[in-house]
Amino acid sequence: MVAVLVGIFAAAYLETKTKIEVQVPKADLSAYYQIRQSDLTSKVFASNNVPSNALKKSQQIVGHYTLTNISKEKPLTKKQLTDPNHLADTVAVGIPATPSMTFGGNLEAGDIVDITLVPVKSQVNSQKNYLASPILFSRILVLGVKSAPQANTSIASVILIALPRKSQSDFATYMPGATLVVSRKL
Structure with a gap:
């Protein structure tokens, strides 16, 4: 019985340790759209559901353009965005x-x-x-x-x-x- 309780507490502890907060689009974004701060929201994911190359902070995202259509509430990667200087x-x-x-x-x-x-x-x-x-x-x-x-x-x-x-x-x-x-x- 003690082993079961320890296992449950360990699983609950690991569950909270493997969460990660990521900035994601609030709504679907079209290709070649310049992302603004108001387009983003914070969402918590299990770390195994976030790509290793995901952009987590709004400073990495705001001002960049989307290269493809982007789904709402999904983590963004650098490959999906381009620097605004490339389109100037x-x-x-x-x-x-x-x-x-x-x-x-x-x-x-x-x-x-x-x-x-x-x-x-x-x-x-x-x-x-x-x-x-x-x-x-x-x-x-x-x-x-x-x-x-x-x-x-x-x-x-x-x-x-x-x-x-x-x-x-x-x-x-x-x-x-x-x-x-x-x-x-x-």
Whole structure:
């Protein structure tokens, strides 16, 4: 009988020791939403129900943008959010992508990539007789990767990126007909 009581008290003690308080969204949040303090509430979870990389304090969350739709009252991780500086003065652009451009499906929201536009050989500078140089767009935030409709079999998905507004004109000018190379650091 004493062993049973000790077991019950030990279990109750361990139950209180393994709780953790986490800031969570009060309501569902849409993708690309900037989180405010008023969007958060405190919730206590059993520590085994909180991801090890969960953001626990509001200072880690407030001001950041969501990269995906976020469910209410669920712990947030760094991979679900992006720093507001990554979206400052950017425009969202969709790029048709092959499986190799998405690294076989391993490219995801929050990744930072470089995009190189390589002009086709037939594009010759009209003023001088040489091929145009590749254009590099570095440190581009991936907003998401979406599957393309089945009708077009050469394009498997669309990569949605946050392109700096100052690069928008160059991107639009040089993209048609160019080969796109997407790369990221390992």
